[in-house]
Amino acid sequence: xxxxxxxxxxxxxxxxAGCDAIGRSxxxxxxxxxxxxxxxxxxxxxxxxxxxxxxxxxxxxMSPRFRVNGSATANTPEYAAHAATNFSDWRLSxxxxxxxxxxxxxxQLQSMPQRAQITRHDCVxxxxxIGKWQGPxxxxxxxxxxxxxxxxxxxxxxxxxxxxxxxxxxxxxxxxAYHPQTILAWAMNDKRLSIxxxxxxxxxxxxxxxxxxxxxxxxxxxxxxxxxxxxxxGGYWEDHSGxxxxxxx
Amino acid sequence: MIxxxxxxxxxxxxxxxxxxxxxxxxxxxxxTRIWHWVNAVTIFIMIGSGLMIxxxxxxxxxxxxxxxxxxxxxxxxxxxxxxxxxxxxSLAGARHWHLFFALVLGFGLLAFMFASLVNRHFQxxxxxxxxxxxxxxxxxxxxxxxxLRFHDPENPAAFNIFQKITYAGLLFGxxxxxxxxxxxxxxxxxxxxxxxxxxxxxxxxxxSVHFIAMALxxxxxxxxxxxxxxxxxxxxxxxxxxxxxxxxEEPEQ
Numbered sequence: 001x002x003x004x005x006x007x008x009x010x011x012x013x014x015x016x017a018g019c020d021a022i023g024r025s026x027x028x029x030x031x032x033x034x035x036x037x038x039x040x041x042x043x044x045x046x047x048x049x050x051x052x053x054x055x056x057x058x059x060x061x062m063s064p065r066f067r068v069n070g071s072a073t074a075n076t077p078e079y080a081a082h083a084a085t086n087f088s089d090w091r092l093s094x095x096x097x098x099x100x101x102x103x104x105x106x107x108q109l110q111s112m113p114q115r116a117q118i119t120r121h122d123c124v125x126x127x128x129x130i131g132k133w134q135g136p137x138x139x140x141x142x143x144x145x146x147x148x149x150x151x152x153x154x155x156x157x158x159x160x161x162x163x164x165x166x167x168x169x170x171x172x173x174x175x176x177a178y179h180p181q182t183i184l185a186w187a188m189n190d191k192r193l194s195i196x197x198x199x200x201x202x203x204x205x206x207x208x209x210x211x212x213x214x215x216x217x218x219x220x221x222x223x224x225x226x227x228x229x230x231x232x233x234g235g236y237w238e239d240h241s242g243x244x245x246x247x248x249x
Numbered sequence: 250m251i252x253x254x255x256x257x258x259x260x261x262x263x264x265x266x267x268x269x270x271x272x273x274x275x276x277x278x279x280x281t282r283i284w285h286w287v288n289a290v291t292i293f294i295m296i297g298s299g300l301m302i303x304x305x306x307x308x309x310x311x312x313x314x315x316x317x318x319x320x321x322x323x324x325x326x327x328x329x330x331x332x333x334x335x336x337x338x339s340l341a342g343a344r345h346w347h348l349f350f351a352l353v354l355g356f357g358l359l360a361f362m363f364a365s366l367v368n369r370h371f372q373x374x375x376x377x378x379x380x381x382x383x384x385x386x387x388x389x390x391x392x393x394x395x396x397l398r399f400h401d402p403e404n405p406a407a408f409n410i411f412q413k414i415t416y417a418g419l420l421f422g423x424x425x426x427x428x429x430x431x432x433x434x435x436x437x438x439x440x441x442x443x444x445x446x447x448x449x450x451x452x453x454x455x456x457s458v459h460f461i462a463m464a465l466x467x468x469x470x471x472x473x474x475x476x477x478x479x480x481x482x483x484x485x486x487x488x489x490x491x492x493x494x495x496x497x498e499e500p501e502q
Contacts, residue, residue, distance in 0.1 A: 035352060043435075052440040057313065126303070127310075129314050241341040242345070243344070244344065248435060248436060249437055
């Protein structure tokens with residue numbers, strides 16, 4: 001039995017090593033990667049899949065302590081200067097396929113109609129934390145800028161620099177950009193958003209995983225294709241490590 | 250289409266076979282065989298890639314939320330590379346494997362269930378009868394099992410009560426549980442069908458249930474493979490490929 005068992009274990013390890021080799025081939029990656037589109041298609045095909053609201057919680061259901069993850073701060077001199085002045089001179093740029101490019105101050109974002117929501121933040125690693133987020137609807141900002149018909153995606157350019165001085169960025173499609181819970185949060189748990197959680201504003205795109213919720217957002221760009229931006233896959237982690245662009249599963 | 254199983258179960262087929270060359274019987278329907286082997290590969294990949302995903306945050310919680318500062322009911326060391334897909338740390342890579350084969354697992358089970366209702370596999374092979382549950386019969390089956398006699402010499406193709414309970418528990422219990430608890434982890438699905446996450450008592454509870462169901466399925470696989478080896482692996486594997494199974498000689502007959 002011992003030899004049989006060790007044979008099984010060796011065989012199993014061999015199979016796993018085989019999976020590694022198979023997993024590295026571009027064809028396999030293309031096939032496995034197609035599941036991302038399939039899941040998105042299946043979720044969006046469900047009757048309420050496009051407009052369904054993410055679950056919201058009561059205040060007593062919130063996490064006692066909401067951990068910081070990803071970049072704990074944005075490590076550029078420009079960002080440090082904004083942080084030193086409490087983001088009083090910071091402006092959110094809205095560019096790309098819009099009729100009226102905008103430059104919006106934090107005070108202006110705070111004076112727009114607000115949405116506050118207590119939602120669950122689901123990290124791709126598996127943990128969840130529940131917190132309260134407040135800010136204006138992204139859709140309102142896009143309407144103010146006059147999104148052109150050719151725009152298909154909204155890209156979020158961030159202040160944090162990842163390995164090799166690569167800027168963090170993320171993108172979503174218009175289904176999520178116009179979703180009523182998609183906000184640019186400048187407040188969290190009834191306080192100004194801390195630097196650790198992405199000050200001055202963090203995207204909340206509640207039906208997707210944490211890495212889609214871009215922190216330290218400096219600019220919003222409307223585009224018709226993601227192919228020409230950075231690695232072309234629509235986000236830093238998508239380019240860098242092959243995470244799914246659609247983070248809904 | 251004639252189902253040879255039906256013939257085997259007919260009373261006239263129950264006469265003890267005279268001592269002669271072993272007779273072969275048609276034991277596994279085509280749908281069962283296809284699903285078995287697709288699923289063997291799928292489950293293997295799902296467990297390996299799932300353990301890698303678990304390694305990204307090897308704590309389990311109950312309730313809606315759960316992260317580093319919250320109380321974890323289970324904290325495990327990371328699973329070693331020989332047990333994970335890929336063998337080096339890659340959460341993104343593991344998710345590609347896991348989310349692709351999740352579709353194979355889910356839709357494969359649906360297709361198998363449909364086929365098994367149509368070809369009457371469920372009705373003829375997995376139905377627990379009153380006779381199965383008679384205490385004397387249960388005891389006799391248990392004794393035979395412990396003596397490593399797995400086949401009723403009078404009806405060798407039939408599943409015994411332990412097999413019926415195990416396979417039915419897997420098909421209608423553990424596999425749906427692992428699929429549904431996995432679906433409940435998706436933030437997109439939680440928005441679309443929130444009752445699913447509620448069923449488990451929150452996303453982190455669903456994640457715990459997902460892990461426990463995986464562990465029970467792994468336990469099933471270990472027992473299943475052990476019993477296949479004890480029952481005669483060559484005949485057993487051959488029958489799961491061709492459908493035909495040679496009835497083993499019963500020494501005491």
